[in-house]
Structure formats: structure tokens, C-alpha cells
Amino acid sequence: MSDTTLLLAVFEEIDPAANAVEKLHEMNIADDDINIISGVPIAHKMLGRPHPWTNVSKLSLGGAFVGFCVGLFLNFGTPYLYADTVSVGGQYVTPVPPGLIIMFEMTMLFAMLSAFLGVLLDSSFPNYRPLEYVAEVSDGKIAIFFRCPNGEKQKICGCAYKTRRNIR
Amino acid sequence: MTATAKPYSKSAKTHDAHHEDEHDMKQYLMYDPKPRGEMNRMVMESMTTTSWKFWVVFAILGVLVATCFVYAWGYLIAEGLGVAGVNRPSYWGIFLVNTVFWIGISHAGTFISAILRVFKAEFRRPFTRAAELMTTFGLIQAGASIFMHLGRVWLSYWLLPIPNQRMLWPNFHSPLMWDLLAITTYILSSTIYLFMPLIPDLAMARDRSTGWRKTFFKILALGFRGTEGEWRHLTTAMNIFAFAIIPVMFSVHTIVSWDFAMAMRPGWSSSVFGPYFVLGALHSGMGAVAIVLFIMRLTMKHMDYFIRKEHFDALGKLMLIVTFAYTYFFFNDYILQWYGGDKWTDALLHWLEEGPMSWMFYQLILFNLVIPAFTLWNKKIRQTPWLLALIGFIINIGMYWERYLIVPVMLTINRAPFTWKLYQPNIEIFLTIGTFATFLFFYMLASRLIPLIPVWEVEEGQMTHSLRKVGKAELPTISEFE
């Protein structure tokens, strides 16, 4: 790490930011070394960035399956945990229609809980350690952090419209 | 973007003046953009500018919470339900009226934020948060009301899907059990759904505050910065929630209606109760949103910028549609009972229409069907905030009456006419005041602690707007980022 420098560029508008990203690409700075922070969710296509990867959907799907199984267990499993089944109102011990309700609710609950869990895991939330950040992004500016070899710092700065400061 | 379209982004201001009607422009938040920093400042100011009037109201509510909620509930628990008005045959009383009512209120939040989000209805943006807060706080009141209703609330954990000491699990045949699971699902998911879009705004507030507020926002913002990945995870999850929470929302109120409809009782046993309840919930929820928006606009600084006539207008249209849909289901339920000719249902209808509570029945029709249907078609009325709030208030009274009629008044009539007794609320009145006070108390507290306007969503909306020239006219177009 010591041979790289973290640089920050802050833009008011999307178009210059997109140009800057393009320039960085031209300078052979990999997408992995660029981190863009914005106050609104800017689609990756606008800045010419690769599609960000996320686990949220998969986790949610997995949660849904777990929830379905929990519902299945609650309705069709628990009544058989006793030696004698408890009968009520002449109904089946494990009736299907109410079971559908239980399974639906549990599926949705677990799906949503795990989607949220996915957000937390994927974004490493909560995380209170200081990380590269500028408060201006929440005023609508777009910040581009990028990592470049120490030697190319000047060159890049010359190309960039503006350099505020680097972190670390 | 097409060549003819002019972006309505921040730089639009610097463009040559459009000769648009200024007044008309003011109706639309999206066409009246301000820089993000300015909006941030306004939202932060609205949160921190507190007049003495606020504290007076807040103190009164605090006293009401302490007396009508905390003390009254403690008294109820200590004395037993004898201090309430429940009796045979009205074993259920206002507590369940309140439960249904608050769950109904809570539906508007989800409806506005999830359905309108899925259908990309732009006008939703500035008030999704206010509506979602209603969902969460309304559900808290609904949950509290259920617990007030229980005869032995200290044993309510026996309802949880865990085995007791003797390894006995709860009974999943019971609609109350479905209800418990559905409401739990709903309260958890809607709270998360409130929280996720709030994270960027909390981060914004974190960056703009000092002292204890900074710590508070820092903890709640979870360390959000706004990286591409964070946005991606967040928006993905929000999309999942938006789609998943809609069926959950429908299921919750349907299952609430099944608490009644599953019972072997005249008036209750109706297959239309599910959608009827859902529409009723939306009806009262929309009305409540109108009231909340009106109050926010009236009392909070800068809110007249964010909440405009277009929002009241759009809300009014929604309310009108819901009114028609509600009327349809109301009539559907009524004619089904009316035509059936069953002895007991007949008696029930007589009771509703001629009994001592018939005034409630007629007010229901007037407040829920007639007044909204005959006023909301008028654009002027829709665009007048206080009028819309008033109509929302009337609808909510009507909807409260509807639940009151369904729970204790309908319970009076059963198949054992020897037992028919009228229900008269007792301590429930105080506890009802208590739940309303608690709701408002929480809401006022929240208005000081969290940004009530989702600034990033508003900005996102403004960024997606543009004017497109068609012939001589310039028409707004909308595109989503995704």
C-alpha cells in the first residue's frame, strides 16, 4: 500500500465525473481502484462503471427458503412433537389451508429479514471506523476516490479538474 | 436524453428563462429544483427549528401518555378487564377497534411507499417517509392495543411460536396465531423498510450536525458513505422489499379481517371481508396521510417547499379511487348480508339500522362514502390542503365508526338472543386517547430526530425530470435511473 496514493476528486455534475472516470480508465487505473461516492444512487452506466456485485437477492432467496421451512415446521411439525396430538374443533391435526398462511408469512418474513441482513453484510454495516469520505457528497457532489502508484500522482492531478485533498 | 429535451437538473436554472407560467410551476416540486445543499439545509432546519408551541403540545401529549396510556394500562392490568366495557356478548371491544384502526392507518405508509414505488409514481417522493413513519408508529399502537385486550397480558409470550415448559407449541389453527405471525412480519419488515431509505439521509444529517445529534445520527447511519456498492445493495434490498411488502400488507389486513370472518357469527362470516378490510385500511390511511402532510406543512419550517399542491392533488385522487373501491366493497358486503335472509343476519341488520348505534351506521355511510365521493372530484378542493385534511379527518372518523360497528356493535347480535347486550366503553376511552397521544408523541419526537423528507429521493426525482418540446409546448418527461 505504501507505494500507492489515494486521491480524491469531487464533481458537481455527472458529466464531468463520467469524463474523469473515462480518463482514469485511459490511465490504466483499474475499476477496482476507483471508488465513487455520491449522494444519490447514480446508475453505474452513467459513469461507465462496471455492474456492482451484490448478494442481497441471493441471500433473500435463501432466507425465503428457510422461512418456508420454518413455516412448514410450525404447521406440520410442531403438532407431532407430543405423544398425543391435541385435537381442536374436529379439524385435522395439521390442516393445509392455515398451513399455507403460516408458510407464506414465514417465507416473506425471512426473505425480507435476510435481504436486510444482506445489506448489512455486503456493506459491512454497521461500521464506525473512519473511511475515505467527504461530507460534500451528501450535498449532491460526486466524489471519486482512486488509488494510483505514487509516481503517477502528479500526472493525474494535472489531468484532473480539481483536487481537494487525499486521505491518509 | 433526446436532443430536444432540456434537462431539469440544477443547471436548468441557468438556462434561458422558459416562459412558463410561474404559478403553475410552483405546484410541482420536481420543476422547482434547489441545489441539494440548500435542500439539506432546509430539511435540517425544519428538524431543529422548534417553537415553544411545539413544546407545549409535546408536554400535553407527554402528560396524556403518562396518564391515559401508562397509568391507565397499569390500572387495567392490575384490576382486570372489569374496568373496561367488555361483557357478554361483546367480548371484544374498543381495544380491537383500535387495533384494526391502527393497522389500517399503517397501511397507507406501505401503500404509498411500496406500490407507488413499484409503479414509479413520482409524486410519492417527498412524503414517503412521513407515511412510513405512520406505518411503524401505527403498528406500535395496534400491537399495544392487542396486548391491552388480553386478559392475562403478562402471559402473552405464550403466543410466540416457541414451546412452553411442557413443550406445548401454540395452536396454528387459530386465526389469532396467523394474525400474530402476520403482524410480526409486517411490523419488522415495515420498520426495516422505513429504516433503509433513511440511512442516506441519516448520513446526511450526520454530516451536518454537532454534539449529541451527531452521535445519534452517526450510530443510526451505520457508517453509510454512498459508495456504488452501498447504493447497489441498498436499492436492491429496497426493490425486494417494495415487492415483498405489498403481499404482506394485503395479507396482514386480510388476516385481521379473518379474525372476524373465520368466526361462526352473523355479520362477520363474510368472504368479502378480506378485501373490504384492505380497502378500508387504505381509506383511513390515505386520510391520515393527508392530515399528517397538512400538519407538517403548517407547522414545520420549509415544508411548503417540499409538500405542494401537486401532492395534495395526487393524494386526493388516490383517496377518490379508494373511496370508490371502498364503496364497492361496502355495498358488496352489505347486499350479501341483506339478500341472504338468514334470521340472525337479518336481526343484525335491524340492529345496525334501527338500534341505538344506528347513528354510527349512517355516519359511516356519510363520512366514508358520500362526503369523499362528492368532494374529491373537485380539483380545487383536492389542492386546498386544509380541506383535504378535513376530508381525511372525516374519513377517519367514519372508518373508526366502521370498526366500532364491526367489533362491539355486531358482537351484540349473536345466535343467543337472550344474551344480547349493548357494549359501553369505559376505561377504553382513556386508553384510546392514550394510543392517539402516544402516536402523536412518537411522531413529534421523530420529527425532531429524523429527517422527515427523504432528500436523496427528492434529488433523485429532480434529476430524472426533463422538459420535452412537443410542438410549441414543453412537456415534462420522467425517466428513472435504472
Add this chain to the structure above:
Amino acid sequence: MKIDLNLVGAKGAIAEAAEGKWGMTIDQDVCTGCQACVAACAMENNLSFVGEEDAGYGRTQHWIRIERFWEGEYPEIKATPNQPMLCQQCGHAPCEPVCPVFATPHSDAEQLNLQVYNRCVGTRYCANNCPYQVRSFNWRDYHIDPFHANMVDGKLVFALHNQFNPDVTVRRRGVMEKCTFCIQRIHKAQDTAKAEGRDVFDGEFTTACAQACPADAITFGRVDHHESLVSQLSHHERGVKHLEELNTLPRVTYLKGA
């Protein structure tokens, strides 16, 4: 554990043997409405009295009540035959499935509706769903209201508590209760019979209400033993089940008409 697939189902409920085990007949033609059954039930089952105000408001704790209506106008007016209404111990009890905590399950052994007081959390759904409206809820701690006590040496002494039947639980506030067909007497008789190596014979015991009834309007016993008196009476041509159309399979047969 082997799962019995007959217990899993989506279609309607399984019909329990229509007759059940214990049953009762009430001859409405001879019932005089004297309230002896109500008093006997109260004494046997530790029912609490609720006082004037609550009683008038529909909070009486009667497990059995005598209903009468009017027919006609003066002077051609008649009181309808008295109808003692108590828990019908339905085979398909609407109260049972709606309880979220299994506080009112069905006894497979005795084919009665049980009420498990210490499991009850007081949702009162069962009472709403009872078409006969025979469940009563403990709205207050009636039994330990200090009004009934005397202060003796600085302590509250409830003289009336001496009368409590030790075989029956005393209920506190927040709990639903209802007629149990005097299940404590059923069990006692069964225990005695078992100890003596025989079956319970017809008429060996009866419920408190039937025992007290001066008009002998109430008969209790095994409806599944065809030679028993109650079984024969319940097949009487005057026999009617209340709200039979609801398919609740009530175990109480009313002998109507004359």
C-alpha cells in the same frame, strides 16, 4: 415419528362419532326455571358472583342459565318453555380451533371440550365464536375482592372461601371458563370404578345441575351406551339439538314440546 397422513388435510373437518361419550338431555316441558341447577353449579364449581352492577352488564359467571322468551300479547301471552343453556360440549366445537394457545382443546378420551385455565391468556375468541354464548370470562378477581373479607388480626379472612370445592380450580381474572360437565365427578367415578375393576354404571354419578334439579328435567350419562337413560332420552322423538344446523354436534339434547 411416523406421520399419520390421515391427520393432514385440506378438506373439511373430520366428523367425530356423532354421538360422543357423555351427554345430557334437558326436558324443557318440565323445567320450572327454579334456578336450582344454577345454584348447584355455582356451589360445585366455585363460580364467583359478580355483584349487581356487573351482573346487569352481562358479566354473570353462570355456567348454566335459564332462558325464557315471550309469545303473544296480553292476555294471550305465554312464557316460552324454559331453556337451560349450558356448554353443549360440541363434537365440532367452534370455540376450540380459534384459541391461539390450545387452552380449550378437545378431550379425545372423554370427548368433551376442556378448558385449561392456567393456559388461557384471555383473548376471548372462543367466547365470541361460541354460538350458544355459554362461556363466561373472569372480568375481575371477584373471589378475592376485599369486599367479601373481614379483617381479623390485621389479615383479610374470606369466610366464603371455606366452601370452595377442592376438586375444582379457583379462577382468577383474565381467564375464560365454562361448564365442564362436572369433569371432576366424571374422573372421580371413573377412578372409583377402576379401583373396583368395573365400568362406571349408568346413574352412578351425575352432574351437579342434574343432581339438584327438583323437576328431574336434566339427565346425564353415557350417550354411547344405548341402554343408558340419557341415550334413550336423547333418541326421543321430542329430542332437538340446539342450533344443529351449524354442525357443531352438540351433546345436549333438548326435549321440546309435549
Add this chain to the structure above:
Amino acid sequence: MSEQVSRRDFLKLAGLGAATTAVLTGCGPASRYVTREPYQQMPEYNLVGHSTYYATTCRECAAACGIVVRTYQGRAIKVEGNANHPLNLGKTCARGQTSLQGLYNPDRVTDPIKRSVRGDVASETMNWDDALQVVTDALKNHKPSEIAFLLGTSADHLFDLVTDLANSTGVNAPVRFGALSMFEARATLSKAAENLFGQAGLPWFDIANAQAVFSFGANFLETWISPVSYTRGFSNLRKAEGLKPRGQFVQFESRMSATGARADEWVPLRPGTEALVALAIGKLVAEHHGMEVPKIFSGVDPAEVAEQADIELEALEHIAKMFAEAKSIAVPGGAALGQSNGLAVAEAVLALNVLADNIGKAGGVYLSPLAPTETEYQRPASIQEMKALIEKMNAGEIKVLFVHGGNPVFELPLALNIRGALGNVEQVISFATFPDETALESDYVFPDHHFLEGWGYQRVATGVNLPVLSGAQPVVSPLYNTRSTVDVLLTASQAAFGNALPFKDEVEFLHSKVIALMGEAGGSFSATDEESFMASFQQYGGWWKKSNGTTSASDSNVLDKTANAEVAEFAGEGEFFLVPFVSPTLGEAGANKPWLQELADSTTTVMWNTWVEMNPETAHHQGIHNDDLIKIISEAGEIEVPVYLYPAIRPDTIAIPFGQGHIAYGRYATTTDENGNVLQRGANPADLLSIHFNEAGDLAFAGMKVRIEKTGRTKPLSRLESRIGVYNEGMEGH
């Protein structure tokens, strides 16, 4: 004998345990209700967890039903009927069932007390030695003629003891009184039997074996004379068995009673016309049979009677036809006898039975057999006799009055002013178990045991065609520092008069009375030695003859008598006939049993209060609604009662139940305001009664006209029934 005494001793031991361990602990689970009995204090044959059953006799009314009390670890748990007892055959009424709430009533008098100011609740506790001295002094320091005993209708052994005392020392013979006997007009019934059949006593009506019952005001399914026995009779009447058809039942009365509510034909005749209607039916029946109309019936014209009675002639003829064509029985009773012509009513109705030729036959009228140990029917005092006693008291002829078993201050008409008369008595000593109104007006209360704690016997006056002496024994040891009045009187009289009553204690006295039956043939059990006989007497709950002991009456000349065919006279001004009736659930003294208060009245389902029944049409014209508090004004007094719009009462009649209106008698019989002051619960119709008698000396309690005034206030009545469901209130269009 020693066997019983020793058992009594160990019962006492067990009771001590009960008293000391019955103190409840503080908060906790439901188990706090369980009080435990130390093992070492259990009677030797008691098994822990097993119940012991004792046979005794119910004294909630004078009928003397046999009961079996289940006891458990020294506590009485449940009253059951004594299945062997011929009167009630194992059945009980609600008042018998709740007698345990009398035993364990929190308002019992627990110690002998002395009251310095009569009528003041304040009193001081005494010990029994001082109390006995008070009684001894009272007996010793007064002339025997200045000493009087006012007893209740139950506890026959006490009555016998005082009678013996009167016979041997010259004190006034005991006077017995109970509100029930007043409202049943027992003296009238007894007098009618004497006039017609030559023998005083209560007739017994075998309705079970009749085919049609015609009751003139007799509320035999509620409180009348022996309700459990008559209810069984009614049940058997209704049950069709084999060739026996279901019996018919016709009731004549102006207000539908719980008994009338069960009738096939309910005939709301104008009060005072019962005798005429009975005679007219007799005439029509005779004509139906084509026989010569007997002299007794010949004086009436059915058409005129129908008009006087406000009924259709066709209805009368229809009823007469029913009477003629079935095995019929006519029963006189209740309000019909409590009128100026009550004796005529009783005679006319009994004459109908003679016409039906059912005297002494199955399904007919018997003269009740005399109970064992009885030489003649000893009926309670009529109000005329009570009035004589009160006049004696007012004249200062009575210096000491002993009161036991009744509550005359509450039960007697206010117009008799017994409270004032007590003021003229130097010393009033009450033996009350409960702090009732009479005890409040006494100088001393020396509490007797509750009947479940005491010994005794009770004679079955009527209700079964067997002579029955019903035995009583303690089922629990006395809860409080109470003492049997018999023991008190034995001790005191021995101190005052020497050996006037030579018995060691109550048990020895009982023994002396009961053992006389040992030699009688045909008894329900037999024994060769006295101890076995007494043991069996207690064990079976009494002694009775196994075969029919009814005497057949001579009815030869009855139909040739002349009947007094006139309408009753009514005292007072007003537009309404007043019908007071005994509350079917409370009886005369049930108001302090909370569960009796909470039982729904059979006809109105009202609980915990007094109501006045009024025809809805009348009320509508007067602008009176349900729960309106109205003032009822008679020539003797006025009371305020809430209205119950009762659809089955004549428009010119109002009816009020007797049983409530206590200002003392414990927390359940009274109410309290928010400051804890004791208030009257309900109202007492006895306050309205003016003093007019029928020919037999019974009060013409139903022979009054009253007027009403609206007060503008309301008092909601607690009803079990739904006003919506039963009366369509709030659903007029339905």
C-alpha cells in the same frame, strides 16, 4: 348417646383446626386458596383427600327437605339432596344449595354481643358465662307471664323445648312466625280444611297423579309450602308414561308467577274474584256432568262471574270442560287466599275437589299426616295472632322477649310497628345467627349455631303422604363462638327454675324426643337399642313411616254448605291492585346469600334488587318506562321501586317481590354508598301492607289498592335477560 357426643367433640377439634388455618396468605398463585388441615387434627375415620357426607335437614324454609352435606377436611363443601328422604328424594332447591353461603357468610354474628343503644350497630362482645347469666336473670327476675318467645318456622326441636318450658314454668307459649307462612296464608288453608273436613292442617295435593291441575294463585313451583316436593309432582304430572297422558295445568292469577308461566292456560282474572270463578267452574262442571248443581255452587251465575273476573265466558266454559273431563285437582294458595275473602276462596277451591271426587284418592287431595311426635298440626301464627302479641308488648305485659329464627322487624308489615312494640319491652334477647333487623333492635344477641353446625329435627308438615321426622346433625364444627340456643335455654332455665327441663344438653333433649319413635311400627328403620336407633336416625337423616299415613277426610256434607259468593273487598284508594309475592329465588331470608342474589328471577331475570311489575300498555299510557323509579303509595305507607314492564300482568295490577329491602342483615342484603354507609338494597313491600284480615286471621296482603307517582329518577335493574333480544328494544321494526 356418648357416641354422638364424642363425635361432636372431635368435630370441634377439627373445627379448631379449620378456624386457625383458614387464614389466607398474601399474594401468590392460585394455590393460595387452598387451606390445609393438619393431619393430627383430622377425625380418626377421615381420610385425607376423601370427603365425608352427613345427612341433615335443610332449614332455609320450613318444608324440611333432607339434605346430605359433603364435607372435606372439616369444611362443608356442597349440599346435595338426601336421596332416601321421602319428601325431596335427593333433590334440592336453590336456597338449599346456597345454605353454605349462610354457614360461611362473612356477616355472621361471631360472639355474644351486648348493645347499649337499640338500633345502633355499635355493640360490645361478651363471653358466654355473662351471656348465660343475662338469660338466667331474665328468666328469674320476671314473672313467667312477662316472658315471651318469638320463634321462626324452623327448628322444631327448639319450639318443642320452649313449649315444654312453657308447660312446666308458665312462661308464654312460643309464637312462631315467618314471612313465608304469611304469604302462604297457612292459617287460611288450615282453617278451610278444618271447616270442610273437620280437621285442621295443611292439605296435600297429589298433583303428580292428576290429569289436570287447576291452581288458584298457588305458587307451588316457587316457595309455596314445599316447593321441591311440588316441583317433583309437577314434573310427574307433565311426564307422559305408558297410558298416562301429559297432565294439563291451568293457573288463575292476576300476575303471571313462575308457576303460572308453566301453565297451559294462564287465566288473568281480576283480583278478588277467585272464589266466584271457582264456584262458577263448579257449577259448569256439575252442569257438564248433567247432575244437579250442588248447593255450594248454586249461588253464582257463570256469565256474571266471567264479567266480574274480566275473562271470557267461553274461556270459563272451556276450563270447566277440561275440569270435568279429566282427573282434576284444584289447588288454592298464594295471593288468592291473602284477600278479605281468602277463606271463602280456599273453601270454594277445596269444594271443587270434592266435586271432582278426589279427596283421599290418588291424584287428589289428602289431609297431610301428622308428623311423628306431633299430636296436632302446629301452624305458625297468623298475623292476627302476631298483632295480639304486639298489643301485649305495647301494653307492657311482656318484659322479656326472646327472638329466634325469624326476623319479624323486617318481615312483619310496617303498619304493625313491631319496632315500636319492641321499645315497650324491657329486654329483647335475640339468638340470631345473622345481624338482621331484629337483632339490631335487641339488647343482646346470643348467636345460635348455623343450622349446619347444630342438632335438631324438623317435622314435615306436608308435601308427602308419609309422616316424616327429619333429623338434623352438625356437619361441621361451629366456626365461631356461637352456642346452641337449646343449650343456652337449658342451662339458664335450670339455673332459674331448677330442674324444669331435666336435660344435660341439646343432644339429650333430642334423644328424649326421638327415642319415643323406637317403638312405632312401620318405621323406615328399626333398632333394638337406643344408641343404634339414634345413630340410624342421624345417619338416614330422619325417621318416617314406610306406608301411606294420610287420613281420609270426611267430605260428605261439603257440597251442601253455602258458599260466600262475593268479590273480595279492597282496602285503600288507587287504580292498581297490589300483589306482593315472595321472591322465588330469595325466599324470606335469602337476601344475605350472594349467590341467591345473583340468581335470575325465574320470570323477570332481575338480580340483586326489587322491582315492580307493570303491564307495558298501562305504563305506556302513564309515560312510565323500564327502570323508572316510581313511588307506590298505599294507605299504610309508600316505597320507591324501579319498574319492570312485565307483559304478563293485568293492566290494573302491579306486583312486587318480597325478600329485599334490608337495612341490616349483612353486606349482601344491603348496599353501601361511596362513603361506606349502609343503605337499603331494594325495597320491602311489607312497608305497604295495611292491616286487614281475612276470616282465618291471615293478613289480606293482596287485598289492597295502591296508587303510583313518578319520581323522575331511574334505577337500572340488573337483568340476566337481554332487553334487546327478549323485548326487541332498539329493534322496533324487527
